[in-house]
Amino acid sequence: MSESLELRTVNVTRYVTPLREGGSLPAIAEADDGFMYVLKFRGAGQGVKALIAELIGGEIARALGLKMPEIVFANLDTAFGRTEPDEEIQDLLKASVGLNLALHYLSGSITYDPVVTTLDARLASQIVWLDCLLMNVDRTPRNTNMLIWHKELWLIDHGATLYFHHSWKNWKEQAQKPFAQIKDHVLLPQATQLNEVDAEFKAILTEQRIRAIVDLVPEEWLATDLEEASVAERRKVYSEFLITRIASSHLFVKEAQHAGKILI
Structure with a gap:
């Protein structure tokens, strides 16, 4: 019998702050489900390959019973980059319109x-x-x-x-x-x-x-x-x-x- 897994999809509603410690400029963002996420962008340095690795690696860890924040698909609308004053972030947002990956933000960790x-x-x-x-x-x-x-x-x-x-x-x-x-x-x-x-x-x-x-x-x-x-x-x-x-x-x-x- 084949297994079937599913991830939730959320829409990003608010870009909160960049996480400067990540090489690919991930960010904390809010989604339409009211939760905060660490958002990984398809437009970042390694592109979608980093998102693929993140998804496969994270879900294997979860399957093995290790603790992993929930992974979701995160839709980014075209309107997003327009109000961002930081040019580097604006470029990243524009390059990341569509389906990205996000992990539940572990606040206070x-x-x-x-x-x-x-x-x-x-x-x-x-x-x-x-x-x-x-x-x-x-x-x-x-x-x-x-x-x-x-x-x-x-x-x-x-x-x-x-x-x-x-x-x-x-x-x-x-x-x-x-x-x-x-x-x-x-x-x-x-x-x-x-x-x-x-x-x-x-x-x-x-x-x-x-x-x-x-x-x-x-x-x-x-x-x-x-x-x-x-x-x-x-x-x-x-x-x-x-x-x-x-x-x-x-x-x-x-x-x-x-x-x-x-x-x-």
Whole structure:
């Protein structure tokens, strides 16, 4: 039986403030459902590929039972850029008319600080496994991309994952590579339960589950700068990349365990 997932769609009603710490100029915005969101723009540096990575990475994290703010599609109207005095932001808004991505804003959250909070081995191992799968270069001590909200750890920002899609040529080779950058992961020293987590997570991330998550990606995002591949072929590559990577997870688990031993 095939799975089917769905994301809500909201309309952005108010641009509140830019988040200057993000390289792609995300912003806090209000939507027509009355909630505040961190809005990721299709017109930003990495374009829709960052939104695709954000969506797939975030929904895989959620499927694995990790805490992720709700992800929604966010419609941006043409009227938006007109009243914005900052030229850079105005250009970004104009370039982002249409369907963008947003995450529920965790008001009052604080950045995870490894000096202040030590995670238990199981949670650390789960996050390290996820980031090996997604090839996430962005969870280092300098930039943890994790928040503490209501005394719980939440994951954010998966836009710098799945970087094979910046060059489609060798995705099969990339899918079976260990992830050398895991040596810089902020949680690697605590990730001592990778074998247990590996078995558990492989059971959750079935082919059906992966395809259902990849099916969430809007067709129009996959249709940008198509070279040789069609939208359907591109969607298939995302699924096959992840399915292959999960099947050969022993490679990235071994790499992470080896990197962890060097740190001790």
